[in-house]
Structure formats: structure tokens, C-alpha cells
Amino acid sequence: MTLVTEFKESVIIAWAALRANKLRAGLTTLGIVIGIVSVTLMGTAITGLNAAFKKSLAGISADTLFVQRFSWMTGETEWRLSRNRKEITLQNARDVERLATLSAAVSVESQGNGNVSFGRKQARGVWVEGNDENSLMVRGLAVTQGRWLLAGDVQSGRPVCVLGSYLAERFFPYGDAIGSKVKLNDMNLEVVGVMEKQGTFFTGFNLDNQIVIPITRFTRDFTRWPDLTIQVKVRDLAQIEDAKEEIRGIMRKLRRVPPDMQDDFAINQQDALVNFFNAVGGTIAMVGLFISGLSLFVGGIGIMNIMFVSVAERTKEIGIRKAIGAKRRTILVQFLVEAATITLGAGMLGLLIAWPLTLVVDKFLAASMPWWLVAVALLVSVMTGVVSGFLPAWRAARMDPVDALRAD
Amino acid sequence: MPLIQIYDLTRRYVMGTETVHALRGVSLTIERGEYIAIMGPSGSGKSTLMNLLGCLDSPSSGYYELNGTNVAHMDDNALAEVRNREIGFVFQSFNLLPRSDSLHNVELPLIYAGIPADERREQAIQALTNVGLGERMHHKPNELSGGQRQRVAVARALVNNPSIVLADEPTGNLDSRTGEEILGLFETLSRRGNTIIVVTHEEDVAQHARRIIRIRDGLIAADEVNPNPRAAKRMEALAGV
Numbered sequence: 001m002t003l004v005t006e007f008k009e010s011v012i013i014a015w016a017a018l019r020a021n022k023l024r025a026g027l028t029t030l031g032i033v034i035g036i037v038s039v040t041l042m043g044t045a046i047t048g049l050n051a052a053f054k055k056s057l058a059g060i061s062a063d064t065l066f067v068q069r070f071s072w073m074t075g076e077t078e079w080r081l082s083r084n085r086k087e088i089t090l091q092n093a094r095d096v097e098r099l100a101t102l103s104a105a106v107s108v109e110s111q112g113n114g115n116v117s118f119g120r121k122q123a124r125g126v127w128v129e130g131n132d133e134n135s136l137m138v139r140g141l142a143v144t145q146g147r148w149l150l151a152g153d154v155q156s157g158r159p160v161c162v163l164g165s166y167l168a169e170r171f172f173p174y175g176d177a178i179g180s181k182v183k184l185n186d187m188n189l190e191v192v193g194v195m196e197k198q199g200t201f202f203t204g205f206n207l208d209n210q211i212v213i214p215i216t217r218f219t220r221d222f223t224r225w226p227d228l229t230i231q232v233k234v235r236d237l238a239q240i241e242d243a244k245e246e247i248r249g250i251m252r253k254l255r256r257v258p259p260d261m262q263d264d265f266a267i268n269q270q271d272a273l274v275n276f277f278n279a280v281g282g283t284i285a286m287v288g289l290f291i292s293g294l295s296l297f298v299g300g301i302g303i304m305n306i307m308f309v310s311v312a313e314r315t316k317e318i319g320i321r322k323a324i325g326a327k328r329r330t331i332l333v334q335f336l337v338e339a340a341t342i343t344l345g346a347g348m349l350g351l352l353i354a355w356p357l358t359l360v361v362d363k364f365l366a367a368s369m370p371w372w373l374v375a376v377a378l379l380v381s382v383m384t385g386v387v388s389g390f391l392p393a394w395r396a397a398r399m400d401p402v403d404a405l406r407a408d
Numbered sequence: 409m410p411l412i413q414i415y416d417l418t419r420r421y422v423m424g425t426e427t428v429h430a431l432r433g434v435s436l437t438i439e440r441g442e443y444i445a446i447m448g449p450s451g452s453g454k455s456t457l458m459n460l461l462g463c464l465d466s467p468s469s470g471y472y473e474l475n476g477t478n479v480a481h482m483d484d485n486a487l488a489e490v491r492n493r494e495i496g497f498v499f500q501s502f503n504l505l506p507r508s509d510s511l512h513n514v515e516l517p518l519i520y521a522g523i524p525a526d527e528r529r530e531q532a533i534q535a536l537t538n539v540g541l542g543e544r545m546h547h548k549p550n551e552l553s554g555g556q557r558q559r560v561a562v563a564r565a566l567v568n569n570p571s572i573v574l575a576d577e578p579t580g581n582l583d584s585r586t587g588e589e590i591l592g593l594f595e596t597l598s599r600r601g602n603t604i605i606v607v608t609h610e611e612d613v614a615q616h617a618r619r620i621i622r623i624r625d626g627l628i629a630a631d632e633v634n635p636n637p638r639a640a641k642r643m644e645a646l647a648g649v
Binding site: 002005009016017020316317319320321322323324325326327328329330400401402405 | 459462464465484485488489491492493497499503504505507508516517519520521522525564
């Protein structure tokens with residue numbers, strides 16, 4: 001008998017056997033259903049997290065180096081060692097721009113929080129950016145109305161600003177932002193431009209609730225101790241490591257770091273974030289899948305149990321089948337198919353339950369159920385059935401026909 | 409060449425610390441087309457002999473040639489194939505699959521033989537019609553009478569055209585009238601050239617056979633030709649056989 005007919009016959013037998021024990025099959029599947037639901041939800045959460053992270057990373061270009069006082073990925077010890085580092089200065093930024101040869105553009109920026117008002121309208125906790133004329137290009141932004149900061153604005157620290165689209169819409173619903181005067185804390189600023197909509201960051205942070213002012217004004221009037229970042233957009237992504245070395249050399253010279261001392265600054269890049277996320281995300285995924293996999297394992301044990309019962313109950317049937325010519329493999333396949341049918345059904349049911357739950361989870365955390373996850377879940381269900389059904393099926397297959405026929 | 413040749417066949421069972429000698433050396437030759445009854449009281453070893461003849465079990469020692477093949481030391485899977493091809497079983501308790509209808513029960517040996525679906529359906533329908541159950545193809549065993557169930561079992565035993573029909577107390581669970589019916593069926597099959605071996609402890613049943621082998625204490629006590637086998641009443645329903 002070929003494997004295909006064996007398989008077809010087994011499916012028919014499996015259905016008949018399950019129909020004969022509907023309640024039992026239903027209860028048995030429960031464990032697998034719960035297992036599949038939890039594994040699938042974990043999977044959707046992980047893929048959702050990944051997708052959200054990737055999307056957020058788009059805001060940090062891969063071809064940009066961030067020269068800052070601190071590394072993005074410092075441990076506690078490094079933090080203690082590095083907290084007394086000298087600040088990055090505007091002069092540092094200008095010198096880097098002048099000396100760097102592998103860069104397409106260099107900008108300097110700093111961030112803070114402030115309250116913005118227009119007449120009686122107020123916005124609290126607005127993200128304040130001190131930028132220069134190159135920031136538009138380096139940060140990969142676009143302006144929809146008016147203009148970006150000019151070199152002159154930055155040099156003389158003019159009281160001008162560019163608004164994020166959210167702020168602009170809130171204050172100027174009729175699109176008459178340009179030329180209006182807004183207040184940032186106590187500063188009076190003239191709106192010269194409005195930025196294109198950017199959306200939200202990873203954590204739900206609204207990128208459009210933003211106001212950009214010249215960095216010179218930022219360091220003078222907004223905060224006395226700005227933490228400056230020099231952003232360097234490299235000319236060629238392939239040369240990013242060379243560019244990094246070059247800037248490292250320039251910065252060490254500018255800040256007069258002795259040759260035997262470590263850098264008193266850090267050069268950050270997207271890579272580091274990606275690596276960090278991959279490490280952390282990988283661990284979370286492993287732990288999460290392991291824990292939710294446990295419930296699947298428990299479900300699998302249930303299947304094994306019920307298959308042992310099924311084999312014991314049908315000893316006579318096995319004897320009959322063997323007497324009229326069923327080989328070991330035939331019996332083995334029959335019971336494996338039966339176990340896999342139970343778990344596949346449970347898997348489908350689990351997916352049906354997990355689907356609306358995914359939509360609920362999506363409200364709090366980006367989650368999605370891609371087709372491959374569905375395929376994997378079904379595959380895992382079938383595998384669970386085959387693995388947990390193997391021992392009982394093996395016992396059935398090895399039965400002695402004489403003994404089996406004697407059973408009631 | 410005889411259909412079955414066995415020589416000095418023994419079968420021992422180890423039960424705890426004791427060894428039970430169920431068969432102590434049986435030699436036997438059976439020709440094609442014979443109608444044989446194997447008789448003996450319970451514990452005589454006749455069931456063991458039947459299991460060996462039916463390739464359900466392997467002997468502890470001895471030689472067994474079935475249809476030209478030595479089957480004494482074959483493994484499980486090879487024996488399954490031999491059973492499927494050479495032997496049709498009829499059991500005392502019918503041994504039909506309870507959840508399957510008559511047709512599927514009769515189809516089963518053909519499924520295991522790997523016969524394509526439409527061909528095996530045709531053969532199974534033919535076999536059921538031959539035992540007078542053409543109208544009962546889609547009945548499950550619990551919807552059939554005892555006699556009808558045994559006829560389904562006979563149809564299943566015959567559907568593969570086996571060399572031997574091996575019946576173990578085929579009338580044991582039937583009243584005498586339906587028992588007659590089944591024995592009549594065997595007679596017809598025998599007349600058509602089928603080899604039939606009936607294992608029984610009932611003298612009445614054995615008297616239908618043309619040769620009677622008596623087993624006692626694991627040995628053949630007598631092996632004689634039955635000079636006038638009793639004829640069973642022929643049933644209307646089996647006219648087509």
C-alpha cells in the first residue's frame with residue numbers, strides 16, 4: 001500500500017474515531033488550543049515589536065553618525081567613568097564640519113522640552129529642537145510651508161522657529177502660520193516654516209509636536225547647559241567606518257585627548273541600536289516563546305495521554321487490521337494521523353481565537369498576524385500531534401496480532 | 409506441490425517461570441481445495457496451530473511452507489503481507505470494524521493490498537453480493553444480524569482471493585440455523601475449489617469437513633478422512649455463490 005492511500009485511509013479513520021468521541025476529542029484539544037493561542041499571540045507581539053522598531057529606526061538614518069558625550073549603550077560602570085566628560089561645543093561642530101572630508105553634511109543639535117503658546121492657545125511639553133541650517137538635510141526632514149532655518153538665522157541667533165505639523169495645525173488651523181509670532185517659554189519667536197508630518201515614534205511619541213529654533217538661540221536662551229549632538233551624514237554608506245575613524249581623530253585632536261587616554265566622547269550610529277535591539281529582542285522572543293511553548297507542551301502531554309487511551313480501547317481493532325494485512329507502518333501512520341488531526345483542528349481553532357485577540361493587543365502595542373505565522377502555527381500544531389502521538393502509535397504498531405485479537 | 413507443508417512445528421510460551429508447550433511437534437500436509445476441520449478440546453493447542461497456520465504467530469521451531477514460501481521465520485511486516493495475500497480469516501466473534509459499514513469492512517484487505525479505489529469498490533460489492541448481502545452494503549455491523557455479520561466476514565475473507573479460508577469457531581456465536589447457513593456457504597466455497605480450514609470443538613461442525621484432524625496435548629492425535637461429510641441446508645440467499 002502506498003503512503004498516499006495509507007494517508008487517505010488514515011484520515012477517514014481518524015475522522016470516524018474523533019466523531020465517535022466528540023466530547024473527549026474536544027476536551028483534549030483545549031490544551032493545544034490554549035497553547036497555540038499563547039504561542040501565536042507571543043509571535044504577533046514579537047513581530048509587531050520588530051516592525052515598530054524598524055519603522056522607528058527609519059527616523060535614524062543608517063548613514064548618520066552621532067557625536068555625543070555619551071554612548072547610547074553604556075552600562076553603569078561606563079556611565080560613572082564618563083559622566084565628567086567635557087561638553088561637546090558649538091565650536092567642536094564647526095571644526096568637524098571644516099575638517100571632515102568624508103561627510104556630506106554636518107549639523108549640530110540639542111533637545112529639550114518647553115511650553116509653546118499662541119495667544120491663548122497653549123501647548124505643554126513640546127519637544128524643542130535646537131538646529132542649524134544643515135539639520136533639514138541631515139535629519140532627513142522636509143518643509144511644507146515657508147522655509148527652514150538659514151545660515152544667517154543660526155549665526156546671529158535670530159528669534160525664528162519652524163513648527164512641527166501637529167503644532168501648526170493646532171495653533172493655525174487656517175494655515176496662516178508663517179509670519180505669526182509664537183512664544184516658547186518666555187521667548188518670542190517668528191514662525192518661518194512648517195514641517196512635513198512625520199508620525200509617531202516607537203513608544204507613541206508624537207514627532208510632530210515639535211518646535212525647531214536656531215541652535216545658537218537654544219544654547220543662549222533656552223538652556224544654559226545644552227547637551228549638543230554633532231550629526232554627521234557621510235557621503236557614502238560604504239565608507240561609514242572610515243568616516244567614523246576620521247571624525248574620531250578630529251575630535252581627539254580638537255579636545256586634546258592624550259594618546260594614552262580613551263575618547264572623551266562617543267560616536268553613535270544606528271547599528272548600535274539595531275544590535276542592541278536584536279540582542280534584547282532576541283532574548284525576549286526566546287523567553288516568551290519558551291514560556292508560551294510550555295502550555296503547548298502541556299497540551300501535547302494531554303494528546304499523548306488520550307492517544308494511549310485510544311490505542312488501548314481499540315486494541316481489538318488493531319488486531320483485526322493486522323490480521324487482514326495491515327503492516328506496522330500502516331498502524332503507526334493511522335494513529336499519527338489521528339493525533340495530528342486533533343492537534344491541527346486545535347491549531348485552527350487557536351488561530352481563530354488568537355485573531356481577534358491580536359486586534360485587541362494591537363490597540364496597545366503594534367501587533368500583526370502575518371501569513372507565515374499562521375503557517376508556522378499550523379505546522380507547530382501538526383508537529384505537536386505527531387510528536388506526542390508517536391509513543392502511543394508506536395505501541396499500537398508493535399502489538400502482537402494474536403494478543404490484540406484476544407482483547408475485548 | 410501441496411499448499412501447506414508443516415514439519416515438526418512447536419510453539420512454547422514462557423509464562424513467568426513456567427514454559428508451556430502448546431505445540432510439541434506437529435507435521436501436516438494440506439493440499440489445495442481441501443475442506444479440513446481441526447478439532448480438539450480447549451487447551452489442546454488447536455488455537456495455537458490456527459494462529460501459526462494463519463501466520464498470526466511464529467513457531468518456536470519447525471518448518472512451515474505456505475504456497476511455496478517458508479514463512480516460519482518471517483518478520484512482522486512480511487507476515488502481514490502473507491496474511492493479506494494468502495489468508496482469509498473468519499472469526500467466532502466476526503471481528504468487523506464497528507464504525508465502518510459492510511462495504512468498507514470488505515474493502516479493507518484490498519486497501520492494505522494497495523488496490524486502486526474504484527477497482528476495490530467493485531470487487532467488494534461483488535464479494536458482498538456473492539454472500540447475499542448486496543442490499544446491506546451500507547449497514548454498519550450493529551445494524552446486521554449475527555448471520556449477516558458473519559457473511560460480511562466471509563465476504564471480507566474471500567475478497568482478496570486468498571489461498572486459504574481460515575475459520576475459527578465460525579458458528580460459535582450463531583444459533584444453529586444461521587450456523588448451518590455459514591457452513592453451507594463454506595461447502596459451496598469448497599466445491600468451487602477454495603481451501604477451507606475450520607477450527608472447532610463442535611463435532612457437528614467438524615462433520616461437515618472432508619478431513620478431520622484431532623489435536624490433543626499439542627500433538628496430532630488423529631488425521632482421518634471423513635467418509636460421508638454432512639451436507640448443510642442450502643439457503644436461498646446464497647444461491648448466487
